[in-house]
Amino acid sequence: MSNIETAVPKTTFKRSSGVLLHPTSLPSQFGIGDMGRSAYQFIDFLAQSGQAWWQVLPLAPTGYEHSPYTMNFSAFAGNPLLISLEQLEKEGLLENDELKTLPDSDRINFERVVPHKTQLLELAYSRFVPDESFEQFCHEQAYWLKDFALFMALLEAHGGATWTTWEPAIARREADAIAKHEEKLHSKIQFHQFSQFKFFQQWSALRDYAHQKNISIIGDVSIYVCHNSSDVWANPQLFKLDPETLEPAFIAGVPPDYFSETGQLWGNPVYDWARSQATNFEWWIKRFRATLQYVDVVRVDHFRGFEAYWQVPAGEPTAMNGEWIKAPGVEFFETLKTQLGTLPIMAEDLGIITPEVEELRDRFEFPGMRILMFAFDGDPNNIHLPTHYVPNSIVYPGTHDNDTAIGWWTTASDQEKQNVLQYLGCDATEEILDIHWQMIRLAMESRASLAIVPLQDILGLDHRARMNDPSQNAGNWRWRYLSSDLLTPELSRQLLEMTEATHRIVA
Template identity: 40%
Template sequence: MFFLVFIADRLRRLTLLFNKKETGVLLHPTSLPEPNLGRTADIFLEWLKASGASVWQILPMGPPVFGRSPYQSLSSFAINPELISKELLREEGLLENTSEAHSVALKRAADKALENPPEEFFQFRRKKWVKEWGVFMALKDANEGSPWHRWNQKLQPDIKRAEMHRMLQFFAHLQWRRIRKKAFELGIRIIGDLPVYPAQDSADVYFNRKIFKLFPDGTPSAVAGVPPDYFSRSGQLWGNPVYDWEACRKTEYKWWEERLAGTMELADMVRIDHFRGFDSYWEIPADAKDAIAGRWCSGPGIDLFNKITARLGKLPVIAEDLGLVTPEVVQLREECGFPGMVVLQFALEDSKFNPDKIPFNSVVYTGTHDNDTTAGWIKSRSNGIEINSCRQVVDIALNSPAALAVIPMQDILELGSSARMNTPSTDKGNWCWKLDSLPEPADLKRVN
């Protein structure tokens, strides 16, 4: 049944990304009252439908390297096992005690499932990334969780540990498929999120070292970030290794093709973070203390997207074209045909901004995961046009000509700065916000 749903999804992607005005809500699964892929996600989808929304936007779902940041993940393909619903595993007869610690319960369920694996698991584990994930995590376990460039090269992956990690991914992907099926039945599309750079300590980099700028020991020779901007006077030093784009080109961008295809299996559309990096990117020496020492380097441009589109077909991509956007970045996005983004917290600071002039082929946000909540922004702002309430900004988004208006849940609830999801260039208190309970349905309908 899900295969038929997936085929229908593929057919939908062949049409225009948007053919009418729609509303979406930005809420990561970790912010649900029960922060997993269980029944609460079903209730949230029904809440979206009742509110007049047809899009759910999430952040990257990969397992964080450390802390909670979804933008520093151990894999571009894996789903964070912390999102697996123990209750659903209990319903499937794989768990009896759901009160156990999450990691203990998951291992117990995986061990039980591996006693008599379903045929679908064997199909799943044939995928290249699943094979690699099992090896990578088994080696990481053997090396007590240390980054891969510090591993003892004499250690071999434990086969049982590798299979356990593959089974956990099987659980996670099955549970996410269930959510996608429910969303499809309700007419809800899901926007995934793809960071432009994978984390250094990831299966992505470990198995694809030739396409990144690395020293022989596996550490980055240059890292990614952005120059001084709205969020930080010293810029942002992300620490991810940058691509060797010439090496990528020689492979005809094979890994990028696999990465986009994998993301498209999880979502109807994908927002590519830091889209401007495909035109030119900020490369910083690996030993730099901040991002000021970086320099602009040329990205792959339209060549990457032409090559991948020729093999995958039309890409359902939303380009995050924020920050220092040059005419060349705009030209690249337009050549690709991707919708761009308008963030009202930025746009409304310009007294000349006219929301009625927002192009239809764009996505308008009150704010993103990196912004303060709109209520917090209003309280702290000192210039720009007169804004009196969070709902006023929400209405500007809903009434705009943009094809899609996305409202973070915090702005629907008109919450203050304490509900902010992330403050860039800081490492404390981020990615923690969670709903206590789902509110009554909101009025998010738009007039076409």
């Protein structure tokens, strides 16, 4: 894509805007957002509001604490919790009286949702008759689906215990043990294939509908994967593991930063990049290809990890005692470009960013991110101030890792508030009642070619609607809005008028 402006450097995106909302945050009767009616209504809202983009978080099946970033069972699979039960009913796989609803809440109760929805998916599977389209799906996706379905069946057979505690023969994937368990767990394996088949069917239909409405989807590649995943179990040679125990020898994270004084210790194993290089990055190429089955543009989370990554010895209580290790970013992205052609990639370049990281980003013309909530510390050279934006960038009031605009404003220091008021041209004594719209306007008016706004800010919600607080592990990823009626014509019109006024409507 090319920028509508001609007197500025090349950009990845036309001047446009969109909304950040993870599908789990959509309304539904079943305690968690899904790919049913409300997802289509949300796309309608985007189209009516002049938006060109829907940004989602990783769509993979989640494990501990349900983080879509750090605890996924696969980097390739879709999350079965997003499957619309109503659509399964339309196919005759469920009966209407079987669709028991869960109490409405703006917080996902995973302890209730997971068993409830899993039971109904298993019931739908019991009535499913494999056909040619299912067999074709299993064949086309076999490069990841075969390992994933077997891994999930084994995980259940072992009561959820980490794969390193399984019998050594299957933990180390000996051929005889694989064949034995494939036969023994055939039905469970096919259930997971069925769940992925239905996820892909429903997501493909939803994405096609978005495209019909001229909405494109931005999705994430989270740089790291969970140790207790089919990815690590099937490819242990690609990670720095203890050869005896197969447990991580080093843990990924970041040193002390804006979010945490002791850094962030994510719990994921780090990559043995030399092994990936030796295969011409085969696993990574497959991963990007798989992601582009879901989305149109990939936001590379923790982009700086492709230039150098923070490695902490296993057993450390915090991320403070780690070290930076160089990664082969240039070679990887060159290989990816050779394999895939033009790279539809955005770089999440937040945190400790060095000139080397900026050089890697700019070499491939990946747009970077700017966050308005980081802008008002009083430093005139702060790169998050709109004054300093380059067109080839993406601006957010805040991301899923930040508080909402209203939540941020209520906890901002007096000095920070004064800096905001000064930037907005307001009187220092003036009380701003619509700070969320002021932040949206700043993002929309900026030179950044793409502006993305969390739905929470469009709805004017406070800190209770925050999606994730990186400084704590528990209780995140649970927010959802309760009704599509909240996406009112008045709200749509207000967003459309701002989008038009800031020249972000894509012709």
